[in-house]
Amino acid sequence: MTLKKAPDSPSSLDEQCCAITRALAQIGDWWSLMIIRQAMHGTRRFSDFQQQLGIARNILGDRLKRLLAAEVLRKVDVGEHGTRFEYRLTEKGRDLFVVLTALRQWGDRWILADQPPLVMRDRATGRAVQPVQVLDADGAPLRLHQVVVDEPSLPAPSLPGEAPTGTV
Amino acid sequence: MTLKKAPDSPSSLDEQCCAITRALAQIGDWWSLMIIRQAMHGTRRFSDFQQQLGIARNILGDRLKRLLAAEVLRKVDVGEHGTRFEYRLTEKGRDLFVVLTALRQWGDRWILADQPPLVMRDRATGRAVQPVQVLDADGAPLRLHQVVVDEPSLPAPSLPGEAPTGTV
DNA sequence: TATATCTGGTTGTTATTTGCAACCATATGC
DNA sequence: GCATATGGTTGCAAATAACAACCAGATATA
Known part of the structure; x- marks a missing residue:
């Protein structure tokens, strides 16, 4: 899964007609979906995602970055003094x-x-x-x-x- | 996405609780979902999937094999004399x-x-x-x-x- | 009969992505 | 000061994906 289709020729149904393609481009891979599932169970912290999912930290970082860009998650600074973050579902994510x-x-x-x-x-x-x-x-x-x-x-x-x- | 989780330690919510994990193991990757979408649009033939999706033929073959194993698709011999096949959605797939x-x-x-x-x-x-x-x-x-x-x-x-x- | 074409693949060969481990930087606790 | 926790980033080996070429049976055409 490339996450971005090779955009050589948008065939009749492919890019054209279907929001499924666009949706999958934002959330359509294993780890993104698992992260969203976990977020719906209440997980919010980098380390918690990492431990609960058993995902590699660099992959987790990459997926969180993507999900932030897609506005499925938002990053909230919850540090009492500045170094704790939480990843929370947006309305789009909750949907x-x-x-x-x-x-x-x-x-x-x-x-x-x-x-x-x-x-x-x-x-x-x-x-x-x-x-x-x-x-x-x-x-x-x-x-x-x-x-x-x-x-x-x-x-x-x-x-x-x-x-x-x-x-x- | 590996399609099969590294099963080192089934963490509390991971393998244990969630049918989402099992579902994703069967259909949770880009191409499988695109194939299923296309099948719902009426596509049935290897070549048609290949052209409409722009997928590499070996990857298509692999995904069709997986979807057959998962009983999301079934392979039907429609050859008047024996060399045409169709991949059709099963009830599980249509669901x-x-x-x-x-x-x-x-x-x-x-x-x-x-x-x-x-x-x-x-x-x-x-x-x-x-x-x-x-x-x-x-x-x-x-x-x-x-x-x-x-x-x-x-x-x-x-x-x-x-x-x-x-x-x- | 010989040749070309269509369908449905398989087999290489690269290029990209993943998973693992180690490292880094800041903030806090002892 | 020293150790630890959080939240990452960076390299590197291994697994996957994409691309292209090839193959084999069945018709189709000459």
């Missing part, structure tokens, strides 16, 4: 909560593990959160093959997951 | 729809681009899908700081995004 939650639920659903799934609860009511879904305007769950994307002045290539067997 | 949708919405919301956001619509009604959210049992949206995780026999470390300023 990844739904992405990581969807990813975790997917892992719990599809990847067997000795451990039971991590149950997440509403702090106020104590009730478990729902599975994250894509919902239509009425709140009904939508599956991949039920959606189409706006593609102005094109025959609107749908998003089939499993459809005809024909060529291409 | 990543919500993850990629959440990621794309995040990118559209937070990363400026010349292009307008890609609007996704219910194929049946033509109405735009809702933003993906984490919902409580009553269907009300939950934010990061409103949830806690079950941590049996532990003081239930919450998931604060931005809380006290104290040390550690």
